[in-house]
Amino acid sequence: MTVHPRYTQIVAVSVLTLLTVSTLAVLVFIIVFVFGKGLPYVSFDFLFTNPKDMGKFGGILPTLIGTVTLPLIAIGIATPLGVGTAVYLTEYTRESRMTRIIRFGADCLAGIPSIIFGLFGFIFFVTTLRMGWSIISGSLTLVFMILPTIIRTSEEAIKSVPYLYREVSFSLGATQWQTVRRVVLPNALPGIVTGIMLSIGRSIGETAAIIFTAGSSLRMPHSIFDSVRTMSVHFYILAREGISNQNAYATAAVLIISILTINLISYWMMNMFIAKKTR
Amino acid sequence: MESNFKFRISNLNVYWGKVQALRSISIDIPANRILGIIGPSGSGKTLFLRSLNRMNDLAPEISVEGRILLDDEDIYHPHVDPVKLRKRVGMVFALPVPLPASIYDNVIFSPSLFNIRNRKKLDHLVETSLTSAFLWDEVKDRLKTSAMRLSGGQQQRLCLARVLAMEPEVILLDEPCSGLDPISTAAIERALSNLKQNFTIILVTNNTKQAARVADNTAFFLMSEMVEYGPTDQIFTMPRDGRTNDYVTGRFG
Secondary structure, eight states: OOOOHHHHHHHHHHHHHHHHHHHHHHHHHHHHHHHHHHGGGOOHHHHHSOEEGGGTEEOOHHHHHHHHHHHHHHHHHHHHHHHHHHHIIIIISOSOHHHHHHHHHHHHHHHSOHHHHHHHHIIIIIIISOOOSSHHHHHHHHHHHHHHHHHHHHHHHHHTSOHHHHHHHHHTTOOHHHHIIIIIHHHHHHHHHHHHHHHHHHHHHOOHHHHHHTOOOOSOOOSTTSOOOOHHHHHHHHHHTTSOHHHHHHHHHHHHHHHHHHHHHHHHHHHHHHHHHHO | OGGGEEEEEEEEEEEETTEEEEEEEEEEEETTSEEEEEOOTTSSHHHHHHHHTTGGGGSTTEEEEEEEEETTEETTSTTOOHHHHHHHEEEEOSSOOOOSSBHHHHHTHHHHHTTOOOHHHHHHHHHHHHHHTTOHHHHTTOTTSBGGGSOHHHHHHHHHHHHHTTOOSEEEEESTTTTOOHHHHHHHHHHHHHHTTTSEEEEEOSOHHHHHHHOSEEEEEETTEEEEEEEHHHHHHSOSSHHHHHHHTTSOO
């Protein structure tokens, strides 16, 4: 028995629509839930004053600083390292045992649970290198965590640049490096930015690795060698210790807004960049 | 006599892995002339062309033997920098490949690699290159728009202009009109006929009639060998080899 293509078509469209809608619904539900519980307590004061009494009262200013600085430093270090590795793997080597080992290593690194990175960061940066619980220890640990993502997404982005572009560049008298800088990287940029965005998201949301390496001090940090608490860690501690559910949800709301903002800004920048090239 | 030859190629063998893809090609290519290379697909025309600007270096499975002299200098000599060679021997590919940038930036791609930043000079270069490629009138008012928005025929002429802006000595064209409409094809053919005053042009084409129209000399490639080489008139009216005759009269290919 065969079903008329018109009916299979209708079934396919409705099933796919349903799947998409349910995915979106989960996202919307989480956001609405957190915003509903948290947004009423978010105010200018909440954002820009110091916490009092372990965060039961007062604001979240130091954790805001921590949430910005840790990922920023981590991305600042991991991007050149990761993109450089990806360029080397794709443009400067031929597929060999060595590149496969590097790639395999990166994939394994990506699959390691973050708490293991935390433990490693604690033993290596915090105690062995005597950096203590600090922004720098936390950032460096994050670098290890996000490096595989940046390498692999950059690699895919670079590989997706048509080979003909490279041939054209070489045929016009460009060196390997000129080809990379003027043709490959600009065209791979949207993909590379996507990898960086994913990494920022992962860094901002990280708790386990950060408690181990950056500590959870609520005091305002004065240098990168001071301990700091991020919003995610703050939320975890507030909720876990039952200090303040209100402030926990308010922090969560701010966290979600920050991530949405970062994503929106980066999409906007990317579109501007693409529009400039194809106008 | 000797100085009239731009390329002097003797006993060129090219291997693709273990397969021999070109068999002992020897040919002297006169300067300021158009050489047409005809032959069916897979006869080694493209591989031959890409040996002349060492684009074959990019594919590790291809190896080149024999001697190719450009102005009496062996281009496969270890001291020759392929990057500098490619600046002297420009190439237009079968598919038009504009880079995703403006028309202007496409034309100045090569000059900007060599740190020519003088705006006036670049403007001049863009205008003369596009004019020589018969594209200037169509795009002069929108040089800053993306090259991706041009039609296929315009894109291919842009690719020619981009090579001209490099100010090479030789221009290699690999079936440049294979996907183009007759009007763009005619524009490119007209451009080539004008350009041979200043450049040596080597045109690989699947279109036998195109070679008959524009080439001064024609070489016929078949199954990795060069069957015949001579003045275009002779190749098309009284070929010496029966296979050439069959091909140009359309009996196969």
